[in-house]
Amino acid sequence: MFSKNQFKPWAMPALILSAAIFFTGCGGSDDPEPEETESPFVVSLAIQGSDNGFTYYSVPFSDVMTGSLSAVGQGIEQPGYYDFTQIGSTIYSIGGLDDVNVVGISKNEDGSLEQVGDISFVNSLSDIIKADDNTLVALELSATSDQVKFHTIDINSVAVKSTVSRPVSDLVSEYSAAYGGMRISGDYLYLAYYVSDPTTYNTPSTEQAEVAVYSYPAFEFQKIMTDSRVGPIGGFNVKAGLIKDEKGDVYALSHSNPANGYSQTTKSAGILKIESGATAFDEEYFLDIEELTGGKTTAHLMYLGDGKAFAEINMADRADQARWSDGPLRSAVIDLYAKTVTYISGVPEHAGQGRRLAAVHDGDFVYMCVPEATGIFVYKMDVKNFTATKGAEVEANFVAGFFKL
Incomplete structure (x- = not known):
């Protein structure tokens, strides 16, 4: 067990070290699931070495519900720090710290994994999202740069097609803009951010939600959307501030959780809505998470379909949360349309x-890895009946990604 004082966002390896024993999870996508293969699941396992650094092993598995999941002698090996996300039939590993590159991981006909492309950037990417069937959009938003950079990437070759730079001053006049989430809908790209002190990682401005609107595909800055019903959108390193439904409507999650990096909380937690193609928040829509959960909040959100999202609810009041602790959490399903929260039993x-x-959505189920006192275990959660089944034990310090190809 680690003390809360070990969570230091300005030193990413320290954050991962402190998370190694009990910080686990899984990563998925909003895209339709491909057909099953012999080993349809891929789990990215993080293993700590004798030098205290981590190596990530992305390994295919045919069964994640029995036995144990191990990286020994198999998988794609990547030392350093990596964030993983799946778009379509490709997993993208996004390098951080000294490895500011992006590599695609796909599956061969024989079920083995192969690396596709290898792109390097000046700064680590904040995120990659799908623009269309041929194009990805990647974002550089760094406290060390006065430019916001949008890269379009060919989805097949994993090669950069174009780069557009815009001034960070469009977003903030002092401190820096920290990434909260990004989605494309209609003719616009929506970029959620919050104000952060790059030296202390404190959050000096929490009085409103802020989402920058850029035209797409030209990436011309349009305006800043604001809403004072809640605080900023998103949180440190979570990348889940914005999700999009089938209609193109974008939902913006605000929590201001100390557990996810905020140094102060001044507004209620909740979810706002941006109608498809709009450049202002929907004044008629507000999902009051605190009211639905008895004062609780959520920082993790993954869209499932039909207006429902998988969520991790922080069960500690914000006044009692240890900064950077990202917990304690309970798994739940939020209905964005009916405005309900239902906890999943058995987790x-x-x-x-x-x-x-790091979680993967597969039909009526979400698979996620959960740390317990005796180890890390896969849980298969039925998101329609709100029940869960315990599965395989995971042989890793933590899980950086969980996918199905």
Whole structure:
């Protein structure tokens, strides 16, 4: 067990070290699931070496519900720090710290994994999202740069097609803009951010939600959308501030959780809505998470379909949350249309891992890895009946990604 004083966002390896024992999870996508293969699941396992650094092993598995999941002698090996996200039939590993590159991971006909492309950037990417069937959009938003950079990437070759730079001053006049989430809908790209002190990682401005609107595909800055019903959108390293439904409507999650990096909380937690193609928040829509959960909040959100999202609810009041702790969490389903929250039974209360949620949505189920006192275990959660089944044990310090190809 680690003390809360070990969570230091300005030193990413320290954050991962402190998370190694109990910070686990899984990563998925909003895209339709491909057909099953012999080993349809891929799990990215993080293993700590004798030098205290981590190596990530992305390994295919045919069964994640029995036995144990091990990286020994198999999988794609990547030392350093990596964030993983799946778009279509490709997993993208996004390098951080000294490895500011992006590599695609796909599956061969024989079920083995191969790396596709290898792109390097000046700064680590904040995120990659799908623009269309041929194009990805990647974002550089760094406290060390006065430019916001949008890269379009060919989805097949994993090669950069174009880069557009815009001034950070469009977003903030002092401090820096920290990434909260990004989605494209209609003719616009929506970029959620919050104000952060790059030296202390404190959050000096929490009085309103802020989402920048850029035209797409030209990336011309249009305006800043604001809403004072809640605080900023998103949180440190979670990358889940914005999700999009089938209609193109974008939902913006605000929590201001100390557990996810905020140094102060001044507004209620909740979810706002941006109608498809709009450049202002929908004044008629507000999902009051605190009211639905008895004062609780959520930082992790993954869209499932039909207006429903998988969520990790922080069960500690914000006044009682340890900063950077990302917990304690309970798994739940939020109905964005009906405005309900339903907890999933059978999943123990657990800590998060302080980074992108590593979970995969497959039909009526979400698979996620949960840390317990005796180890890390896969849980298969029925998101229609709100029950869960415990599966395989995971042989890793933590899980950085969970996918199905």
